[in-house]
Amino acid sequence: MGFKRTLKRDKRKFNKMLKTAVIDENPTFVTFLALCPTLGVTNNVANAIGMGISVIFVLAMSNVLVSSISRWVPDEIRIPVYITIIATLVTVLEMVMETYMPNLYTSLGIFLPLIVVNCIILGRAESFASQNKVKDSLFDGITVGIAFSLSLILLATFREILGTGGIAMLNIQIFSSENSMELFVQSTGAFLAFGILAWIISDLRMKQAKKAKKRRA
Amino acid sequence: MTIRRNKDFTKTNPNYDQAMKVFWYILLLICIVSLFINLTISMAFFIKALLIMITAVISSREAEILFFSHQKNADRASAKIAISETRPEITGLLIALLSPIGVPIFGVIITVFFSVFIVRNAFGGLTFNIFNAAIVGRIFMAAAWPVYMTSTLLASNLIDYILTSAFNVPEDTLSNAYLLKDFDVSGSVNVLFTNDVTNMLGAIPIIILLPLGIYLLVKKYCSYIIPLTTMITIMVISLIMSNFQGASFTYVVYNMTLGATVFAIFFLAVDPVTSPRGNYGKVIYGVLIAVVTMFIRILSTSIVGILFAILFANMLTPIINKKSTDVWNKGKIISISILIIFILGSSYFIQHQYTLILESESSEVSENV
Numbered sequence: 001m002g003f004k005r006t007l008k009r010d011k012r013k014f015n016k017m018l019k020t021a022v023i024d025e026n027p028t029f030v031t032f033l034a035l036c037p038t039l040g041v042t043n044n045v046a047n048a049i050g051m052g053i054s055v056i057f058v059l060a061m062s063n064v065l066v067s068s069i070s071r072w073v074p075d076e077i078r079i080p081v082y083i084t085i086i087a088t089l090v091t092v093l094e095m096v097m098e099t100y101m102p103n104l105y106t107s108l109g110i111f112l113p114l115i116v117v118n119c120i121i122l123g124r125a126e127s128f129a130s131q132n133k134v135k136d137s138l139f140d141g142i143t144v145g146i147a148f149s150l151s152l153i154l155l156a157t158f159r160e161i162l163g164t165g166g167i168a169m170l171n172i173q174i175f176s177s178e179n180s181m182e183l184f185v186q187s188t189g190a191f192l193a194f195g196i197l198a199w200i201i202s203d204l205r206m207k208q209a210k211k212a213k214k215r216r217a
Numbered sequence: 218m219t220i221r222r223n224k225d226f227t228k229t230n231p232n233y234d235q236a237m238k239v240f241w242y243i244l245l246l247i248c249i250v251s252l253f254i255n256l257t258i259s260m261a262f263f264i265k266a267l268l269i270m271i272t273a274v275i276s277s278r279e280a281e282i283l284f285f286s287h288q289k290n291a292d293r294a295s296a297k298i299a300i301s302e303t304r305p306e307i308t309g310l311l312i313a314l315l316s317p318i319g320v321p322i323f324g325v326i327i328t329v330f331f332s333v334f335i336v337r338n339a340f341g342g343l344t345f346n347i348f349n350a351a352i353v354g355r356i357f358m359a360a361a362w363p364v365y366m367t368s369t370l371l372a373s374n375l376i377d378y379i380l381t382s383a384f385n386v387p388e389d390t391l392s393n394a395y396l397l398k399d400f401d402v403s404g405s406v407n408v409l410f411t412n413d414v415t416n417m418l419g420a421i422p423i424i425i426l427l428p429l430g431i432y433l434l435v436k437k438y439c440s441y442i443i444p445l446t447t448m449i450t451i452m453v454i455s456l457i458m459s460n461f462q463g464a465s466f467t468y469v470v471y472n473m474t475l476g477a478t479v480f481a482i483f484f485l486a487v488d489p490v491t492s493p494r495g496n497y498g499k500v501i502y503g504v505l506i507a508v509v510t511m512f513i514r515i516l517s518t519s520i521v522g523i524l525f526a527i528l529f530a531n532m533l534t535p536i537i538n539k540k541s542t543d544v545w546n547k548g549k550i551i552s553i554s555i556l557i558i559f560i561l562g563s564s565y566f567i568q569h570q571y572t573l574i575l576e577s578e579s580s581e582v583s584e585n586v
Contacts (some may be wrong), residue, residue, distance in 0.1 A: 179323070179364065179366060179374065181327075181361035182361060182363060183357065184361075184401075189360075199339075
């Protein structure tokens with residue numbers, strides 16, 4: 001009976017954290033963290049999903065490890081310790097991916113080893129995992145990872161549809177690739193598309209905040 | 218709804234509204250000439266060019282109305298009154314005059330929306346924007362649909378398909394007038410009457426374009442310093458280049474007149490919003506445009522080199538405004554001599570790079586043989 005109740009409570013907690021991570025504190029569109037992989041790998045949806053899953057894995061594992069050893073880590077050397085943990089995880093991920101998913105490995109390229117310096121991962125380790133319990137840290141890692149991958153997929157969908165006229169992964173072709181805007185699959189278009197999406201999202205958020213203020217008053 | 222104006226700007230340009238009005242009529246005149254030349258080539262080109270112009274003007278108005286009514290929560294009627302003062306049609310028509318004949322109509326609409334909504338208004342609005350909106354629009358167009366930029370009417374979009382099947386379209390109308398890399402320009406081409414309207418609708422013969430530009434200068438609607446310095450610097454650099462490569466004087470005249478050069482210098486570079494305020498600043502601005510143009514022309518293959526050059530100079534305008542003064546002192550003489558050394562040095566640099574490119578090409582050819 002006790003186990004069931006804990007499960008229910010955890011589920012509620014997880015949902016709440018997921019909502020906070022995806023909507024209120026979205027790592028990409030609200031706090032503008034980790035823009036390098038966001039702009040680099042989102043030229044198609046398949047890459048974005050691969051990157052998202054890698055980040056979820058690394059983030060969850062690093063959060064668990066950091067929160068479980070944080071009691072014994074001296075304050076002065078905590079950042080090097082966290083970096084070592086993250087780098088180990090990324091190296092493992094890289095080796096696994098090279099063996100089992102060589103296509104994704106080549107298309108992600110340099111951005112896969114660069115997960116080590118992804119500021120979301122170090123930021124969550126520093127600000128959340130080192131001060132919280134193992135289970136909460138695991139939840140935090142998964143939810144923030146999901147939020148990050150959802151924003152990657154949103155940006156990649158926007159760019160791929162505009163840039164190639166369809167989504168290659170799902171075999172969808174909306175309009176002819178001759179009429180598509182090639183600019184958006186190039187790196188210049190990444191900045192442009194990100195700017196437009198961030199503009200729309202912050203505009204929506206501001207409107208919502210105004211509405212909430214009116215309701216309160 | 219009132220429109221905020223840059224105080225510095227209104228102080229230095231008191232007759233800006235009048236200038237915009239005159240500029241609009243001059244652009245309309247260029248449009249009519251361009252349409253007429255298109256008609257002499259083919260009926261299909263005439264209809265396509267007319268469609269591009271009308272679409273650009275309508276969508277620029279719509280984009281500005283949308284921005285005003287969205288940003289300031291105004292209704293459509295008051296937004297319409299507000300745009301009569303800001304004149305977005307000028308940006309729209311400039312984009313139409315910069316676009317090639319092959320661009321699809323939806324491309325024009327997207328470009329104009331991007332240019333008016335983002336470049337013109339989101340970057341500050343009238344008299345506040347950093348970049349010339351029409352140029353950014355043209356470069357966006359070239360980056361988004363590179364296939365359409367260098368071809369005539371393509372059958373892949375509907376309007377072009379209808380036009381090509383209804384009228385006969387000459388196949389080989391696109392010239393390489395922009396690519397002034399060729400040094401063996403010979404023969405007596407009548408520069409005054411050559412046009413390039415299929416590559417860029419505004420590139421009408423300079424016998425019509427030049428008087429219109431000079432009219433603007435004489436009436437003091439825009440500064441004469443920028444076109445003068447740009448032209449002189451282009452002349453100096455191309456003279457040095459032709460001297461080295463053994464080309465005739467025709468090459469120099471080509472560089473100064475052909476393609477979009479005159480149109481861009483007289484109608485885009487002189488825009489008082491995005492060019493420096495002081496006279497000496499304008500000299501630096503003109504020199505920068507000319508040097509970057511020649512860099513792109515000779516060392517690269519981009520057909521919109523001068524537009525990139527103007528954009529680059531726009532980017533440096535604030536720092537030019539800050540660092541340059543119109544007061545004569547010892548520093549000014551040093552600065553002018555540095556400018557002259559910069560022009561000569563960059564032309565020798567271009568020359569050196571060009572010979573390096575030639576050498577590598579010839580060695581590749583010999584390896585292949």
